[in-house]
Amino acid sequence: MATGGQGQQIDLGSLSAQQLSQVKKQLDEEVQHLTNSYQNLRGAQQKFRDCVVSVKDGVAESVKDKALLVPLTSSLYVPGTLADTEHVLVDVGTGFYVEKTTDDAQKFYNGKIEELAKNIKDLENIVNGKANNLRVVEEVLRQKVLAGQQGGQAGVGAS
Amino acid sequence: MDPQKQVQALSDEYQGLQTEYSSLVSARQKLESQQQENKSVQKEFDSLADDASIYKLVGPVLLKQDTTEAKSTVDGRLEYIEKEIKRIEGSLKEIQEKSEGKKMEIMQIQSQMQQPAVQA
Numbered sequence: 001m002a003t004g005g006q007g008q009q010i011d012l013g014s015l016s017a018q019q020l021s022q023v024k025k026q027l028d029e030e031v032q033h034l035t036n037s038y039q040n041l042r043g044a045q046q047k048f049r050d051c052v053v054s055v056k057d058g059v060a061e062s063v064k065d066k067a068l069l070v071p072l073t074s075s076l077y078v079p080g081t082l083a084d085t086e087h088v089l090v091d092v093g094t095g096f097y098v099e100k101t102t103d104d105a106q107k108f109y110n111g112k113i114e115e116l117a118k119n120i121k122d123l124e125n126i127v128n129g130k131a132n133n134l135r136v137v138e139e140v141l142r143q144k145v146l147a148g149q150q151g152g153q154a155g156v157g158a159s
Numbered sequence: 160m161d162p163q164k165q166v167q168a169l170s171d172e173y174q175g176l177q178t179e180y181s182s183l184v185s186a187r188q189k190l191e192s193q194q195q196e197n198k199s200v201q202k203e204f205d206s207l208a209d210d211a212s213i214y215k216l217v218g219p220v221l222l223k224q225d226t227t228e229a230k231s232t233v234d235g236r237l238e239y240i241e242k243e244i245k246r247i248e249g250s251l252k253e254i255q256e257k258s259e260g261k262k263m264e265i266m267q268i269q270s271q272m273q274q275p276a277v278q279a
Contacts, residue, residue: 089214089221093200094193094236096229097221099212108203 012140017148020141027134034127041123045116052109055102059088162272169265176258180251187247194240201233 012020057063064085069077088105089097100108204213204226213229214221 092203093196094233095216096200096204096224096233097214097216098203098207099214 012137015140017141017144020137020144024134024137024141027130027137031127031130031134034123034130038120038123038127041116041120045113045120048109048112048116052106052113055088055105055109059085059102061085162268166265166268166272169261169268173258173261173265176254176261180254180258183247183251183254187244187251190240190244190247194237194244197233197237197240201230201237204230204233 012023015023059082063082065081067079067081070080071077086101087099088102090100090105090108092098092108207213207226209226211226213224213226215224215229
């Protein structure tokens, strides 16, 4: 039983219960951190999906002459119509905005979604690997504790 | 000097180095995420047509920017970030070596302290 660390294999059986619980704590933290990142990636992906839907439904020929209300503040709206149903400004990061056609904008967002999907998949594998390691460590720790208890009881019985 | 005090001083220094180290690590992390973002912007710019309109967010307003200018801005940022990361890597290595040395010193003094105790 060994965890596949970075090019370094340690026999878990040779560690003391204390060391094992330390390893477990560290793994717990790592899994927690990675799960957080995973959720963040999921959230970002959802945001891009919302953007695609917004561009598809909000900026199209079908809404060209429809009146819409533009929020000036959270409680004050003025009526308006969409002047351009073909172009949108897309935030590409670090404060830069690029004018794109609606089709290109959707392509851009779909590309981002795919990129994130790849990252999510990679991360999933890492989380699963870590969770596996954690399970193994927990199992060994449990056996150690049980063996320790039995040893203690046997000692009491003998005396 | 009293070895006890010496150890105390050394471990204080060691602790200081460790704090410095972790603050540098988080600085590097921040730079790396900025580098990532700038790289994706650069990739996006490379795939744009020459006549594409690029706007830059300055405060609350969007200012129209020249394509080549925007590209060179991002390139410049990436260059700077790369340099910064290299610089921080250098300091990280330095600190690691220093704290390794401190650790050795502490261990040496501690074993020296133990020896006379055993003999006595």
